[in-house]
Amino acid sequence: MIVDTLGLMVGLIVHSADIQDRDGAPDLLKSIRHRWPWLLHVFADGGYAGDKLKRRLKKIGRWTIEIIKRSDKAKGFEVLPRRWVIERTFAWLGRCRRLAKDVERSIASAETSIMIAHIRLITRRLARYGFR
Numbered sequence: 001m002i003v004d005t006l007g008l009m010v011g012l013i014v015h016s017a018d019i020q021d022r023d024g025a026p027d028l029l030k031s032i033r034h035r036w037p038w039l040l041h042v043f044a045d046g047g048y049a050g051d052k053l054k055r056r057l058k059k060i061g062r063w064t065i066e067i068i069k070r071s072d073k074a075k076g077f078e079v080l081p082r083r084w085v086i087e088r089t090f091a092w093l094g095r096c097r098r099l100a101k102d103v104e105r106s107i108a109s110a111e112t113s114i115m116i117a118h119i120r121l122i123t124r125r126l127a128r129y130g131f132r
Contacts, residue, residue: 001028001086001089001114002028002029002032002042003085003086003089004039005085006085007085007086007088007089007092008089008118008122009089009114009115009118010032010036010039011028011029011031011032011036012028012111012114012115013027013028013031013111014107014110014111014114015027015107016107020047021047021048022047022048022050022052022053025044025048025053025057026053026056026057026059026060029042029057029060029061029063030060030061033060033061040061040062040063040064041063041064041065041066042057042063042064042065042066043065043066043068043082043083043085044065044066044067044068045067045068045069045080045083046067046068046069046070048065048067049067049069053065066082068080068081068082068083092121093114093117093118093121096113096117096120098113098116098117099113099114099117
């Protein structure tokens, strides 16, 4: 899942568990590059570090990636810049009971459930602020 700086979903791909997130990231970025051409900088956690991902990103567009790593000196919980944005989005979506357990039979069904949860989140937010 890719989110913007507000934590709103920009792109989503669900893949099987045998594919690492780092290996699925180029496909996800490729899926959003035409809809969001001005997005060029990506923040990611340490699991996305490595030259392999950087090389693949150069092939599909002008992406720059900034890896947000936890300090080795940190003890206990520490808020990392930009990392909390995606974690907050996961927490918002985690409030949806259907996403609490993975019971979907297909990848399309899993993606649809996440999209419905996100639509619900956005519509409730719009209703709260009185936008019409």
